Amino acid sequence: MGRRVLPGLLVTVAAIADGHGRHHLALDALLGAVPFAAVCAIAAFGAFLDKRDDAVVALQALLWGVVLVLLVLSCEVRSNALHGVPPLAASSLAACLGIFAIKAAFAAPPYLRRLVELRPAKP
Numbered sequence: 001m002g003r004r005v006l007p008g009l010l011v012t013v014a015a016i017a018d019g020h021g022r023h024h025l026a027l028d029a030l031l032g033a034v035p036f037a038a039v040c041a042i043a044a045f046g047a048f049l050d051k052r053d054d055a056v057v058a059l060q061a062l063l064w065g066v067v068l069v070l071l072v073l074s075c076e077v078r079s080n081a082l083h084g085v086p087p088l089a090a091s092s093l094a095a096c097l098g099i100f101a102i103k104a105a106f107a108a109p110p111y112l113r114r115l116v117e118l119r120p121a122k123p
Helices: 002-019 023-050 055-079 087-117
Strands: none
Touching: 002 023, 002 055, 002 087, 023 055, 055 087
């Protein structure tokens, strides 16, 4: 679970750092997110190969691949920028955040069902 959350957390840190003008910190956070996203993409692809009939597993594998490409793109564009954040880097970061929101929407329903089924213990 932790390895799947860490790339999203680092991308969020990068977005916050960009918002505060700390573009070098954002680049460092994105560079840190790349290997974790690569591991998640490989694991998701392995899960897809095991369960080819499951559409959600296929979507997760596809989304991890897209996140990895967007992260590498944002890092490459940022590393060549002299001042500020190029528009392509900012839009790829925003797309990563959107994909993580989609992934969270697909991952949340089982946990929400459990939360709804919880009832306080009777004294």
